[in-house]
């Protein structure tokens with residue numbers, strides 16, 4: 001007799017009940033790790049099944065949205081008084097609370113805002129863009145790079161991006177053409193390819209008839225073309241040695257990174273608009289100010305104890321399954337009866353630091369033809385990021401005067417807020433002399449101190465990453481973990497969306513298989 005999938009499930013269910021059947025089936029690979037069947041879930045897939053979704057960041061909201069469409073009875077618990085988690089738009093009236101720091105209250109002018117967390121969406125993050133389309137979240141172009149922006153060396157000397165990109169390309173093309181013409185690459189290239197490469201280099205580097213680089217209009221004008229006989233002339237090229245001496249030269253290529261390439265997007269009015277869109281589309285209760293304190297599995301259900309941070313009242317919620325998106329830094333401190341290996345894995349995942357410092361300012365950079373994009377300054381403030389909205393108007397704007405992650409971010413966040421603000425202002429003054437004083441209404445976010453996150457994104461420990469990552473990507477009994485930290489893109493919202501979709505798929509598979517077992 002051939003043993004069919006159905007026979008096997010029935011047999012396992014008869015012997016050990018649904019729990020045993022599920023465990024054995026998981027071990028046999030019945031629920032593939034990348035099962036992402038959510039798109040095809042029938043509307044009654046979750047009929048009669050209660051799911052508690054912990055956290056209303058992008059992962060929790062994606063999960064809640066999809067589970068609700070598949071008929072699950074969901075309740076969302078969110079510790080903050082707003083949706084979005086790290087997708088947070090700071091605007092007039094917003095409060096920034098950080099552990100050990102005074103509360104900052106934002107007083108930006110109308111339409112001025114600061115995306116304290118995510119600020120850009122690459123055009124290949126299709127899952128997130130798909131929800132923006134479905135939820136009616138209007139997008140606009142985020143101008144991620146500007147050839148008018150600067151690379152500032154440690155000595156304070158600036159290189160304009162267009163010169164950094166094109167003069168480097170010109171010099172390298174000339175060198176390569178020389179090597180080709182001297183026969184230095186004859187063993188590496190066929191005669192035919194050599195013949196094709198030379199004219200290519202001429203165009204690539206804007207070389208002259210003799211394959212030398214004498215500068216190019218691509219790098220900027222010395223005199224701009226004008227009326228009648230006023231011809232444009234190119235700036236003299238920056239010497240190769242000077243280009244290479246600038247410590248930021250590699251940032252001339254930052255927008256070749258796949259996640260930085262044009263076209264980039266941002267939601268009109270700020271990144272939090274995506275979370276607001278989900279909030280409008282989800283009918284089930286989303287409790288805000290609902291801080292999860294305890295997670296306990298009792299037989300066939302899970303009980304969540306949560307505190308209303310506004311009223312201080314304790315509450316409980318019972319569910320058949322839990323989908324937990326709470327960042328691991330925070331989850332490690334929640335009283336839960338997870339298995340020991342799971343607890344150990346949760347506690348072992350380090351999170352990166354990241355800081356942003358924003359100001360309200362008149363648009364002085366636009367007088368230097370900078371519309372959007374980023375200047376790289378190095379050091380603990382790292383960069384200056386220009387806004388993409390309200391271009392070429394006299395309206396005030398938000399200037400991001402520091403966005404730094406990693407080791408420098410740890411040092412920077414240890415400084416008093418006043419010193420962080422002074423350093424961000426000083427870096428703008430160095431880059432745009434005379435304009436440090438234009439910066440007003442500073443707002444600082446150190447993600448390592450932000451309650452309910454306590455870190456920017458997971459940076460898995462290389463030694464334990466594979467085992468712990470795999471472990472947390474499987475349920476611990478009735479509790480499923482998900483969020484950007486359980487994807488290959490922990491620093492992108494797309495990671496949160498894809499992780500949540502996968503988890504919803506896994507849960508729906510389990511519910512379906514459990515029903516099959518029960519139906520016997």
Ligand SMILES: Cc1cc2nc3c(=O)[nH]c(=O)nc-3n(C[C@H](O)[C@H](O)[C@H](O)COP(=O)(O)OP(=O)(O)OC[C@H]3O[C@@H](n4cnc5c(N)ncnc54)[C@H](O)[C@@H]3O)c2cc1C
Nearest residue numbers: 055057058059079085086118119120292483484491492493
């Ligand atoms: C500085 C910075 C820049 C970034 N830039 C980009 C970018 O440009 N583009 C991009 O796509 N992504 C970017 N990201 C990454 C992006 O923000 C995250 O990948 C994504 O938002 C994570 O979503 P999540 O739902 O997994 O986690 P979170 O957004 O952290 O959601 C977790 C939720 O759990 C809640 N919670 C925590 N504790 C409890 C508790 N005890 N009880 C109940 N609820 C609780 C939190 O309040 C939060 O709402 C950036 C992140 C940072 C920090």
